[in-house]
Amino acid sequence: MGKIIRFRLNGRPVSIYVENNELLLNVLREKLGVMSPKYGCGIGECGACTVLLDGEPVLSCLTLAVEVDGKDVVTAEGLAKDSELDVVQRAFIEEGAIQCGYCIPGFILVAKKLLEENPEPDEDFIREYIRGNLCRCTGYVNIVRAIKRAAEELKFHVGKNKQV
Amino acid sequence: MASSSLKQEGFRYIGKRTPRKDGVAKVSGQMRYTYDIYLPGMLYGRILKSPYPHAKIKNIDVSEAEKMGAVVITFKDVPKKKFNIRLVSADRVNYKDWEVLTDHPKYVGDYVAAVAAETEELAQKAVEAIKIEWEVFEPLLDPFESMKDGRPKIHNKILFGSKEITVKNNVACRLDYSEGDVEKAFKEADVVIERTFKTNRRYHMQLEPKVTVAKPEPDGGITVWTTTQTIHNTRILISQVFDIPMSKVNVKKLPIGGSFGSSIQTNLVTLVAVALALKAGRPVKIALSREEDMYEHSSYQMYFRLKVAARKDGTILAGELENTMDIGGHQIQAYPLLGCLLGWFVSLYKWKNIKYKGIAVYTNKVPACAFRGYGNPQITWAVESVIDELAEALGIDPIELRLKNYVGRGDLFWGQGPTVKSVVKSDGVPELLKKGAELIGWYNRPQPGEQKGRFRRGIGLGRGFHTSGAGGRISGEVIDFTGCILKINEDGSVDYITALQDHGGGSLDAHAKIIAEELGVPLEKINIIWADTQTTVYDVCTHASRGTYVGGEAARRAAREVKKKLLEYAVRLLGDVVNPEALNIKPDEELGQGVIYVEGMPDKKITVGEVAREAWQRNWGSVAAVVSYRATNSPPAYTVYFVEVEVDTETGRLRPVRVVAGADVGTVINPDLAAGQLHGGFAQGWGMAVLEDTPYDPETGELMCRGFITDYKIMTAQDLPKVDDFTVIFASTHEPTGPFGAKGLGEAALNPVAGAVANAIYNAIGVRLYELPITPEKILKALKERGLK
Ligand code: FES
Ligand code: FES
Numbered sequence: 047m048g049k050i051i052r053f054r055l056n057g058r059p060v061s062i063y064v065e066n067n068e069l070l071l072n073v074l075r076e077k078l079g080v081m082s083p084k085y086g087c088g089i090g091e092c093g094a095c096t097v098l099l100d101g102e103p104v105l106s107c108l109t110l111a112v113e114v115d116g117k118d119v120v121t122a123e124g125l126a127k128d129s130e131l132d133v134v135q136r137a138f139i140e141e142g143a144i145q146c147g148y149c150i151p152g153f154i155l156v157a158k159k160l161l162e163e164n165p166e167p168d169e170d171f172i173r174e175y176i177r178g179n180l181c182r183c184t185g186y187v188n189i190v191r192a193i194k195r196a197a198e199e200l201k202f203h204v205g206k207n208k209q210v
Numbered sequence: 211m212a213s214s215s216l217k218q219e220g221f222r223y224i225g226k227r228t229p230r231k232d233g234v235a236k237v238s239g240q241m242r243y244t245y246d247i248y249l250p251g252m253l254y255g256r257i258l259k260s261p262y263p264h265a266k267i268k269n270i271d272v273s274e275a276e277k278m279g280a281v282v283i284t285f286k287d288v289p290k291k292k293f294n295i296r297l298v299s300a301d302r303v304n305y306k307d308w309e310v311l312t313d314h315p316k317y318v319g320d321y322v323a324a325v326a327a328e329t330e331e332l333a334q335k336a337v338e339a340i341k342i343e344w345e346v347f348e349p350l351l352d353p354f355e356s357m358k359d360g361r362p363k364i365h366n367k368i369l370f371g372s373k374e375i376t377v378k379n380n381v382a383c384r385l386d387y388s389e390g391d392v393e394k395a396f397k398e399a400d401v402v403i404e405r406t407f408k409t410n411r412r413y414h415m416q417l418e419p420k421v422t423v424a425k426p427e428p429d430g431g432i433t434v435w436t437t438t439q440t441i442h443n444t445r446i447l448i449s450q451v452f453d454i455p456m457s458k459v460n461v462k463k464l465p466i467g468g469s470f471g472s473s474i475q476t477n478l479v480t481l482v483a484v485a486l487a488l489k490a491g492r493p494v495k496i497a498l499s500r501e502e503d504m505y506e507h508s509s510y511q512m513y514f515r516l517k518v519a520a521r522k523d524g525t526i527l528a529g530e531l532e533n534t535m536d537i538g539g540h541q542i543q544a545y546p547l548l549g550c551l552l553g554w555f556v557s558l559y560k561w562k563n564i565k566y567k568g569i570a571v572y573t574n575k576v577p578a579c580a581f582r583g584y585g586n587p588q589i590t591w592a593v594e595s596v597i598d599e600l601a602e603a604l605g606i607d608p609i610e611l612r613l614k615n616y617v618g619r620g621d622l623f624w625g626q627g628p629t630v631k632s633v634v635k636s637d638g639v640p641e642l643l644k645k646g647a648e649l650i651g652w653y654n655r656p657q658p659g660e661q662k663g664r665f666r667r668g669i670g671l672g673r674g675f676h677t678s679g680a681g682g683r684i685s686g687e688v689i690d691f692t693g694c695i696l697k698i699n700e701d702g703s704v705d706y707i708t709a710l711q712d713h714g715g716g717s718l719d720a721h722a723k724i725i726a727e728e729l730g731v732p733l734e735k736i737n738i739i740w741a742d743t744q745t746t747v748y749d750v751c752t753h754a755s756r757g758t759y760v761g762g763e764a765a766r767r768a769a770r771e772v773k774k775k776l777l778e779y780a781v782r783l784l785g786d787v788v789n790p791e792a793l794n795i796k797p798d799e800e801l802g803q804g805v806i807y808v809e810g811m812p813d814k815k816i817t818v819g820e821v822a823r824e825a826w827q828r829n830w831g832s833v834a835a836v837v838s839y840r841a842t843n844s845p846p847a848y849t850v851y852f853v854e855v856e857v858d859t860e861t862g863r864l865r866p867v868r869v870v871a872g873a874d875v876g877t878v879i880n881p882d883l884a885a886g887q888l889h890g891g892f893a894q895g896w897g898m899a900v901l902e903d904t905p906y907d908p909e910t911g912e913l914m915c916r917g918f919i920t921d922y923k924i925m926t927a928q929d930l931p932k933v934d935d936f937t938v939i940f941a942s943t944h945e946p947t948g949p950f951g952a953k954g955l956g957e958a959a960l961n962p963v964a965g966a967v968a969n970a971i972y973n974a975i976g977v978r979l980y981e982l983p984i985t986p987e988k989i990l991k992a993l994k995e996r997g998l999k
Binding site: 081082084087091092123136139143144145148149169172173174187189190194 | 924
């Protein structure tokens with residue numbers, strides 16, 4: 047049993063038939079070819095499968111595909127504008143925050159929301175906010191730095207009244 | 211905060227922060243890992259795993275599964291061969307006890323059958339429809355129990371090289387060694403300390419679980435995408451097990467979502483996927499779940515008895531070590547590890563008199579394999595604990611005692627057990643200890659046990675090293691060489707083609723910088739190719755922290771060859787230049803090209819692009835090189851950790867307050883990525899010291915956490931020190947045998963952490979614990995027992 051769902055995926059309208067019990071993670075990866083949400087545990091413990099659903103980070107391994115009907119889904123593939131990387135993406139590269147990279151799309155999406163919620167986060171706030179995302183490689187130091195840097199850059203841009 | 215004293219002025223790329231080449235693909239979600247491979251028409255595979263820790267199949271019935279339309283294989287359908295899934299050791303010393311599928315599972319999770327079907331769901335249903343009648347044995351979960359007489363035999367006949375041998379008392383292998391006379395030294399010493407230690411069995415928890423896609427080819431060959439640290443050894447193993455010529459087995463190199471040693475071997479899932487694909491005649495993908503992955507690999511759990519002796523003046527006189535290793539149900543590298551463990555031990559301090567007894571024991575547990583540091587974090591924890599005790603007993607500052615006795619410049623270093631030795635040529639230990647002590651405030655640290663309040667802080671030091679590769683002057687028991695192909699394209703851009711895998715640490719970015727530096731072309735011009743076994747020359751494996759030291763030198767040599775050819779062609783094109791020695795190359799960032807020029811004559815020049823183009827247009831041929839390189843040294847990368855820990859004596863909880871991580875890696879090639887190794891190394895080491903373990907249910911032989919990471923925690927961002935409380939320092943050394951003076955780092959970045967943490971805990975509360983992980987429960991118990999609360 048299933049149904050056709052319609053939603054926006056990285057800005058583009060999508061309509062697709064899904065089973066009622068199908069997980070968003072699998073639909074994105076296997077039916078829509080969007081690979082940045084990663085399988086890391088399937089039980090909501092690692093954050094590698096994070097996507098933004100109407101702007102909120104959700105774990106796609108725990109989200110049924112039918113739940114996104116009529117909503118807006120953004121993944122790491124959809125952050126670049128006119129092939130320009132997003133500030134957060136750039137900050138991750140500039141701070142050397144990437145190693146194997148498997149966890150990185152999840153962190154970047156959570157960081158996007160974090161900065162929207164709190165444009166001037168202190169380190170405790172950042173660490174608490176990203177604690178649901180696991181990284182085995184980096185020890186999080188350069189990830190935290192990257193988020194701080196992105197905050198700085200956004201502040202600078204806003205100061206100059208630029209669109210970000 | 212990263213402060214560093216980098217002695218590498220004059221380099222254009224080495225030591226400079228540059229954006230990693232795979233960065234854009236990784237941040238934009240476009241990097242394709244093996245988990246992301248989906249082929250048209252592929253089937254999904256699932257594996258039937260033993261629910262029992264030790265059992266035999268009396269009867270297996272797959273008819274129901276086949277009726278569902280699934281392709282099924284059991285032990286009856288796979289080659290009857292025993293092999294070792296790791297091929298890094300020379301074949302003559304490789305113990306072989308693995309089969310593709312077995313009727314005699316040796317741990318919960320051992321593979322007995324597999325199916326492939328149109329969907330993963332159907333495959334799962336088919337797996338569940340397989341009926342088995344079992345004969346179940348008493349599980350052996352403790353190595354000391356396992357070794358006793360009359361216990362069930364986990365293995366009977368196995369192979370050593372090509373010789374069949376019989377396993378006795380579940381002992382997988384042994385190694386004994388002695389030098390000098392420890393008994394005499396113990397008698398003559400002023401201080402003798404003897405302790406026993408027990409380490410944890412940790413799970414790698416690399417973010418990407420193991421996964422393989424295998425595609426049969428019309429010529430009888432097979433193409434394989436898999437999570438591996440070595441595409442060539444994977445190819446060789448597939449070829450050997452399935453009798454397919456190597457030229458028809460092609461293993462692709464893909465990025466891997468972390469590994470930390472868990473894929474030095476070809477994980478068995480790869481062979482099962484190949485077997486299924488061959489039978490089905492269609493591509494098959496098997497992607498392990500996290501729970502399954504936790505039943506695939508773990509670290510070696512070790513039990514040490516360590517006895518050391520010293521004279522009053524702080525001269526160490528003897529070191530005796532008994533090492534009992536719980537290796538689980540199969541051998542992956544138990545035998546070489548017995549040797550390496552000895553090597554790490556003798557390379558930590560100059561014991562003078564040495565006695566070692568190593569024994570590796572089968573248990574009915576997940577097979578243990580290398581985990582970042584390959585036993586070195588375990589032994590360094592034990593030795594660094596005892597060295598601190600020795601310092602206290604002698605009334606000597608721990609830094610001083612270490613400086614007096616450590617294995618440093620001019621001493622013999624065992625890079626990979628008894629058959630891989632070289633003389634230390636670069637050594638930043640004194641510099642790191644001095645700077646680190648200043649930064650952490652070493653000389654103001656408290657006296658152990660003097661504090662009274664609820665929160666007590668202490669500072670501890672751990673010193674260690676890891677090898678850079680497994681090279682040496684004689685061939686030994688370890689295979690270690692690497693190759694690459696470098697070619698200048700017809701427009702002057704450069705393709706760098708190597709089988710060497712980069713797990714994310716940045717080895718390949720280091721290679722690109724080395725090539726750019728040597729060749730004199732802009733870094734942007736160097737393209738790192740994702741290749742496969744058909745288009746690369748052999749590289750043994752990315753392990754032993756050899757990526758930069760060995761692989762980087764291969765790249766440098768290839769660059770030299772290519773440069774020679776370029777200059778020869780440039781001489782022809784520049785007319786009156788006398789010979790190639792008259793020419794230099796340097797990058798011109800504006801032109802985006804390397805420029806070949808004559809010193810002092812700015813007009814006498816031509817770009818690398820022009821030379822390449824002319825060589826093409828005039829039919830001179832390609833500018834390319836193939837290199838295969840064996841290192842004749844394996845220098846130690848030294849690391850030093852100073853850690854400040856806070857103990858909450860109410861809850862027993864520990865908090866890392868400050869860290870100073872010092873590394874002697876010779877020339878630093880990627881400063882930000884090198885610091886990243888230390889950050890990640892500390893996080894893993896802190897987890898090893900205080901948190902991670904995989905205990906077993908004694909009744910069922912299952913993991914207590916049953917594979918769920920809900921109960922196998924790793925450190926989160928909240929559990930680790932603040933950015934400004936984590937200082938990284940690099941020694942200003944130069945390794946004469948390394949590419950531009952560089953050594954390895956990945957494993958050294960972890961090795962001394964647990965030792966430093968244990969010493970910091972002692973400094974805070976005056977209690978030493980000899981069993982990892984040092985959990986809050988253990989802390990509370992110890993405080994209570996000693997009336998320190
Ligand atoms: S895969 Fe969804 S939280 Fe781990
Ligand atoms: S970069 Fe590898 S898990 Fe985060």
